[in-house]
Amino acid sequence: MGKCEIDGDRIYAIVSKGPGRKKEDALLETHEKYIDIQLILAGTDTMGWKPKSLCNQPTQGYDQKSDMQFFADKPDAWLATESGAFAIYFPEDAHMPFISPEHIHKVVVKIATT
Numbered sequence: 167m168g169k170c171e172i173d174g175d176r177i178y179a180i181v182s183k184g185p186g187r188k189k190e191d192a193l194l195e196t197h198e199k200y201i202d203i204q205l206i207l208a209g210t211d212t213m214g215w216k217p218k219s220l221c222n223q224p225t226q227g228y229d230q231k232s233d234m235q236f237f238a239d240k241p242d243a244w245l246a247t248e249s250g251a252f253a254i255y256f257p258e259d260a261h262m263p264f265i266s267p268e269h270i271h272k273v274v275v276k277i278a279t280t
Contacts, residue, residue, distance in 0.1 A: 168180070168181060172275075175278065176277070176278045177275065177276070177277050177278070178275075178276050179273050179274065179275045179276070180273070180274045180276065181272075181273050182264075182270075182271075182272055182273075182274070183208075183269070183270070183271040183272075184264075184269060184270065185266075185268075185269055185270075186209065186211070186264055186265055186266025186267060186268055186269065186270050187264050187265055187266075188265070189214070189262070189265055192214075192262050192264070192265060193225060193236040193237060193238060193262065194214065194216055194221060194236065194237040194238075194239055194241060194260040194261065194262050195234055195235070195236055195237075195260065195261060195262070195263075196218050196221070196234070196235050196237070196257065196259070196260045196261075197233045197234060197255075197257055198228060198230075198233060198235075198257055198279075199233045199257075199278060199279060199280070200233055200257075200276040200277060200278055200279065201254065201255065201256050201257070201276070201277045201279060202253075202254065202255040202261070202274055202275070202276060203252055203253075203254050203274070203275040203277065204247065204252055204253045204254075204255070204263060204272060204273075204274050205251075205252040205272060205273045205274075205275070206247050206248060206249050206250065206251055206252065206270065206271075206272050207249060207250075207271040207272055207273060208249050208269070208270065208271035209249060209266055209268050209269055209270040209271060209272075210246055210247065210248045210249070210266055210268070210270075211246075211247045211263060211264060211265065211266055211270050211272060212244055212245070212246045212247070212265045212266060213244070213245050213247055213253055213261055213262060213263045213265060214240075214241025214243070214244055214245075214261065214262030214265065215241055215242065215243045215244070215245060215255075215259060215260065215261050215262075216237075216239055216240075216241045216242045216243070216260045217242070217258065217259070217260070218257070218258050218259060218260045219258065220239070220242070221237040221239045221260050222237075222239065223237050223238040223239045224236070224237055224238075225237065225238050237260055239260070241260075241262055244265075257279060
């Protein structure tokens with residue numbers, strides 16, 4: 167579990183495993199520097215999505231070090247991503263991952279946009 171470098175900071179993977187969160191306990195997140203490829207290995211991750219351009223409730227400013235910004239907006243769509251499937255999120259996509267009543271095992275591959 168944890169971070170696995172593939173091509174330094176340009177491409178790396180984060181392996182995570184644990185209980186899913188409730189929708190009301192999560193926030194939409196965005197990234198400026200990376201594309202996320204979220205591959206579900208076990209469980210179903212019902213991820214929320216909304217165009218970043220329509221998010222207007224930031225909970226904080228953009229954090230360059232973590233490449234994250236969070237929003238309290240509600241997702242416009244939900245995508246039930248089952249074991250063996252993946253979802254791709256670009257910098258213009260706000261997403262709310264790890265939503266599930268069960269445990270989730272997943273790999274998130276981060277690909278630098280520049």
